[in-house]
Amino acid sequence: MSVDPMSTASTPGAAPARARVLSRAAFETRMLLANGEQLLVSLILPSLALAGLTLSSVPDLGPGARAELALAGALALCVVSTAFTGQAIATGFDRRAGVLRLLGTTPLGRGGLLAAKALAVLSVLGVQVVVIGALGLALGARTPVAGLVPAALTLLLGSACFVALALLLAGTLRAEAVLALANLVWVLLLGLGLIAPTDALPGILAPVAAALPSGALGDAMRLALVDGGWPLAQWAVLAVWGVVAALLASRTFRWSD
Template sequence: MTTGADRPAVGTHAGAAPTARRIAAQTAFEARAILRNGEQLLVTVVVPVLALIALVQVESLDVDTGGLRRIDFFAPGVLALAVMTSSFTSQAIASAFDRRNGVLRLLSTTPLGRGGLIAGKVLGVLVVEVVQVLVIGLTAVALGWRPDAAGVGLALLAVALGTAAFTSLALLVAGTLRAEAVLAVANLALLLLALAGGVVVPADRLPGALQHVAVLLPSGALGEAMRGAFQHGAMPAWSVVVLVGWTAALGWGATRLFRWH
């Protein structure tokens, strides 16, 4: 016979590890799943590195750098692109197939819970981004990049804001579309945003109306934030407003529309 003191408290799971440990375990799993997957590793690390080398070394790519060296002009944008690949493209595709295969529904019923699962995914993305920043940053330094040290802290803030916005977008897409559709949409969106979203090339270098559209997109805001931090040691206030606004809107949408199965 059990007494009230012997029973687990309502809302708890008998024998379950502490919440922080469960989230840490899920974080490690999410990060390993991305870094051990050849396709994901190609998208998150190899492609941004190759893009950086090509943009810096191929002189025939005629871009107005505003008097900056090519490495100083392109490195912040490529880092922003890397954040997008891990927090949006990789996360959307992985979450969509986990949802199709019933993994998300199963994990959401474990002691980890839905909140712990989402926290693990977000933190897993941040771990991958640490690897990305180190690899791309060291490559850029080898190519002659010498960023403004005063802007490093602001750049990290920009990464956090960009991660929040694009992870929210990833979960919204992954939770509402079929996995096969997410695969196509995520890759196409990354390509379009990279070319015309104000990420690698500033919005004011884009043709026509794209200049005005790009500054309102999370991609353009992240690109401008990274360039402002590394090139001028200051982050544009408008970029912060745009990223926070997109995070709020996309997060609300993901919360309301996400289907776990």
């Protein structure tokens, strides 16, 4: 009897679907945290960015306490590092090695595998929030209580958006191209609203960055953690990018080279 690769339903002799997903999610989380390159991108670089932005006077982070502005930018960077760069590279090389094709035919199924990857991203993001948040507090950041809920929602929506973009990239290009592009995009997004406000960018770059998911994520985190506001416009931008990327990925994703 063949196994439906898209199903996460119970299979005779297999563990319950929930247990399969959680087990794979735990494995994916350990792999993300144990990989030296990914640890550098997901924790060390955001920590250095937070410290550097807080203790220096450049670049201009806009109005507000510099520590809170730096914290918002560092947390936005965490989302891109884990949900996009880390997930795109890991998925691209799993696809090249045949891991995705193999797991898609197991009781875990393709749907279960995608759910496990999403949970792994959220788990790593939780670690990042604790570490970066603690460092931000040590550096003097005092975010308004009113901004905690919109900040948390921004992190979740941003993660969903960038995971969709990661799967779109990882499912259509060769692993080597994914590695190069994911790291290049990470660098480019730093200057497109991720760590500094989009309205501080010169000329046409300001509206362009505001329409990109990086600018929407960065501006949303700053609005939440500095002003305690609800970034509805930025959420709309993230939602549009996420839905479009998810639809494209569902049509173009290849489970093997």
